[in-house]
Amino acid sequence: MDNVVTEVFSAATDPVAPQHEVVIIGGGFGGLGVAISLKQAGIDDFVIIERSDDIGGTWYNNQYPDVAVDVPGIVYQFSFEKNPYWSRTFPKGGEVKAYIDHCADKYGLRPHLRLGTEIMARGWDEDNHLWRLTTATGTEITARYVVTALGAFVEPKKLDIKGLDSFAGKVIRTQKWDHAYDLTGKRVAVIGTGATSVQMIPQVALAAGHLDVYQRRPIWVFAKPDFRIPRAAQLALKYVPGLQSGIRAVAAGAVEVGLVAITVYGNRLEPVTKTVAWATTRFLHMQVKDPQLRAKLTPEYGFGCKRPSVSNIYYKTFTRDNVELITDGIAEVTPTGIVDVHGLHREIDVLVLATGFEMSQSPTVFRERPVTGRDGFDLAEFYQNERAKAYEGISMPELPNTFMVFGPYAWSGSSWHVMVENVARHTVRVITEAKRRGATAVSVKPEANDRFYDFIRPRSANTVIHGRACANANTYYLDHHGDMSFLRPTTAYQATKASKTFALDDYSYQQLALPAATSNGRRRAARKAQR
CATH class of the missing domain: 3.50.50.60 (FAD/NAD(P)-binding domain)
Known part of the structure; x- marks a missing residue:
């Protein structure tokens, strides 16, 4: 493995230090899951920006009558924070929100929250290797890295x-x-x-x-198959070694067959x-x-042409x-x-x-909240005119220091939380490697991005979705190019293994010559100015 950065860039005469190492956009399961992984990796300089007045994402905003998960609760949770006390097989929304609050409290995420703040634009600053984010009130926030955890469904149609x-x-x-x-x-x-x-x-x-x-x-x-879970069963899930993990694996497999295998391999x-x-x-x-x-x-x-319900x-x-x-x-x-x-x-x-909603990969979303990357790259124009393509569903060459919790071909489908954990693992590996190399900008190499696309695209082409049986479905599984970029057409096991084994040299690492003696002082001054 390379021990040095690929390139060294000369900074401007008076380079700017970012206010935060990482900004996470979104306070739902995606943003919180990434935040927990960052903390566990020793990366504490991050902020979670959420436009609502509370965390939870869809589980805070959607409180319509009888809102509940449509997969078993034992699957709809983080693998590292299993809840043995779900009251029923398909928990109601209030119970899911309580689980989210529990995770935020247990892993110390509250001090990192910035609620009631909406990001309206993002622009890459090549001279300083940082992102400039503009809020709805016109305030600017700067960050070395950005993780977008917008969810699958962003805005009402x-x-x-x-x-x-x-x-x-x-x-x-x-x-x-x-x-x-x-x-x-x-x-x-x-x-x-x-x-x-x-x-x-x-x-x-x-x-x-x-x-x-x-x-x-x-x-x-x-x-x-929704039923109340008796107290004895809850205690067994908590105290019998391996029981909850085993049931969770079986349930995840059933969900993956119902939501992915039939759609992809039908x-x-x-x-x-x-x-x-x-x-x-x-x-x-x-x-x-x-x-x-x-x-x-x-x-x-x-x-299988559209997501079924229960x-x-x-x-x-x-x-x-x-x-x-x-x-x-x-x-x-x-x-x-x-x-x-x-x-x-x-x-x-x-x-x-x-x-319904606009999907998070819709050009409409990024026309209203523009994202400008390296060399003038415009994310809305990309989604409008180009086939959706992102390395492991997480990063794009034109968006340095950016990781997406829900990018093209990211969701394996067995559980939203499996995808979140895979993205978090991928993100932490890259940021940790960049720090080890002294890099200030990382971007996936175009050839690596193309290689993943060549791997994933054929697997998503010959599916039930593209057959005559789905002609009248109007499914959101297909994007406006006719590609099934909503789902990752592999097993959750393959996606998880990839997050652990992808080559770190699939990214290029660049260093901005920032004087070490002034870096910390500038960062402290930036934070003070923000407060």
């Missing part, structure tokens, strides 16, 4: 529905649920039938006087795919006896007398209701928008 702004009643977005508003007896309309609606709609139907659900495409929903696992689809269809038949209603709820695309009561909700499933398109929203494409006007009191 902007809706192109005629007259939407004219509605005079109550509008509720699922991302910011208004619990103070009483739905009892109200005429409610929900637009959208994705994973959020699968959880939320049955609860709204219990309170509403009448509920209209506007559906563009039905979703695959199978039975949810063409070669056709019997498995057909069996799961048959079982899900039978579940629908058991819950909905009306053949016309059942037809409306049956997807026209194959199983619920024991979603299908059954549409058999209630106060619920109507509407598959006719929306022509416009009026001050008092919704007009469908056939001209029928349905009056409502409340409009609930469950219409």
